[in-house]
Amino acid sequence: MNSERHYTSDVVVDTRQAFLTIARALDFVGIDDVHHAHRVAYIAYECGQLLHWPDIKLEKTYFAALLHDSGVTSSKEHLRLLGAMRPDDAQAHCDRGYAALKANRLLSGFAEIVRYHHTPWSELKDLEIDEETRDITALIHLSDRVDFLRARYAHETHPEAVTLYEGLIAENILSKKGTLFEPNFTDAMAQLVNIDGFWFAMDYDRIEAIGLEFQSYKPFNHTLDIHEVKDLALFLANIVDAKSPFTYHHSQKVASIAKMLALDCGLDETNSDMVYVAGLLHDVGKLRTPDEILYKDGPLEGVELSIMKRHSVDTMITLDHFFPDSKIGQWAANHHEKIRRLRLSLSIKGGTA
Ligand SMILES: [Fe+2]
Numbered sequence: 631m632n633s634e635r636h637y638t639s640d641v642v643v644d645t646r647q648a649f650l651t652i653a654r655a656l657d658f659v660g661i662d663d664v665h666h667a668h669r670v671a672y673i674a675y676e677c678g679q680l681l682h683w684p685d686i687k688l689e690k691t692y693f694a695a696l697l698h699d700s701g702v703t704s705s706k707e708h709l710r711l712l713g714a715m716r717p718d719d720a721q722a723h724c725d726r727g728y729a730a731l732k733a734n735r736l737l738s739g740f741a742e743i744v745r746y747h748h749t750p751w752s753e754l755k756d757l758e759i760d761e762e763t764r765d766i767t768a769l770i771h772l773s774d775r776v777d778f779l780r781a782r783y784a785h786e787t788h789p790e791a792v793t794l795y796e797g798l799i800a801e802n803i804l805s806k807k808g809t810l811f812e813p814n815f816t817d818a819m820a821q822l823v824n825i826d827g828f829w830f831a832m833d834y835d836r837i838e839a840i841g842l843e844f845q846s847y848k849p850f851n852h853t854l855d856i857h858e859v860k861d862l863a864l865f866l867a868n869i870v871d872a873k874s875p876f877t878y879h880h881s882q883k884v885a886s887i888a889k890m891l892a893l894d895c896g897l898d899e900t901n902s903d904m905v906y907v908a909g910l911l912h913d914v915g916k917l918r919t920p921d922e923i924l925y926k927d928g929p930l931e932g933v934e935l936s937i938m939k940r941h942s943v944d945t946m947i948t949l950d951h952f953f954p955d956s957k958i959g960q961w962a963a964n965h966h967e968k969i970r971r972l973r974l975s976l977s978i979k980g981g982t983a
């Protein structure tokens with residue numbers, strides 16, 4: 631019990647803040663189509679409001695939608711899922727997401743939703759799952775496909791041009807009412823997509839701000855203890871490691887070695903655990919690195935090298951968001967300052983300042 635108190639007093643991590651940081655990192659997997667999960671969360675949340683769902687159900691829907699594609703490991707797979715209304719082999723990422731979420735105490739409540747988020751309504755309606763899970767799953771499926779249609783019609787044009795295609799998007803989803811999509815939700819969504827303001831308000835920062843205001847979803851209304859922090863970091867580390875098949879469990883190995891060294895150097899258990907968490911997350915910025923650069927068989931050059939190099943700064947930003955008031959956040963900030971000073975001294979030496 632004493633060690634619990636010792637841990638929580640040293641590691642102060644807000645659950646919603648940590649969760650939204652994870653969601654932001656996950657959304658980088660899209661590379662050329664970032665923020666897909668955020669848009670799906672927004673679309674589902676807005677449609678749920680139209681359906682008069684209670685706050686607690688709306689909030690769970692929003693959080694589940696942010697995680698719905700957490701089983702997607704590569705930018706290639708992400709693009710494939712946004713390439714057709716019923717993509718091939720969609721179940722593979724649902725199953726991977728389900729397994730990862732099920733193993734996480736804080737996130738296991740979203741596992742079933744993620745497992746079935748591409749299941750057609752004609753099958754979903756007969757599955758033995760509770761009513762709330764079925765509703766949220768069906769709405770996330772529909773919202774996900776609305777974002778697919780947005781990408782299809784507004785591709786390579788100004789984002790606002792999607793309003794020119796509202797009728798086509800509504801027509802498309804209505805043609806699958808009762809087969810692919812739940813009938814009542816489809817009717818509500820068809821109304822929603824015909825409102826210009828619905829599309830104009832689909833702004834990334836605004837979507838994230840919606841989640842920070844939530845109060846009803848109880849599992850997120852507390853401060854994380856170190857065990858939950860380690861669980862969340864492990865969840866994210868496994869996604870990073872799955873993206874690079876050449877480095878199996880790389881983040882876990884780095885974390886374990888770093889913790890051993892920290893203990894060897896005389897750090898106490900709490901601080902060594904924080905070093906362990908930092909090790910788990912040290913490559914999280916790689917979620918934003920395109921597959922072809924990560925997998926390149928040969929030296930990186932020019933732009934490729936620049937893209938690869940930015941992952942350390944993306945990692946730092948993620949850590950800073952995850953641990954704004956902890957020592958890890960401070961380490962990240964200090965590290966940033968060191969990089970800035972190093973860059974400055976290098977540019978002065980090189981005569982470019
Ligand atoms: Fe998906």
Ligand SMILES: [Fe+2]
Pocket residue numbers: 666670698699711774
């Ligand atoms: Fe998706």
Ligand SMILES: [Fe+2]
Pocket residue numbers: 880884912913
């Ligand atoms: Fe690494």
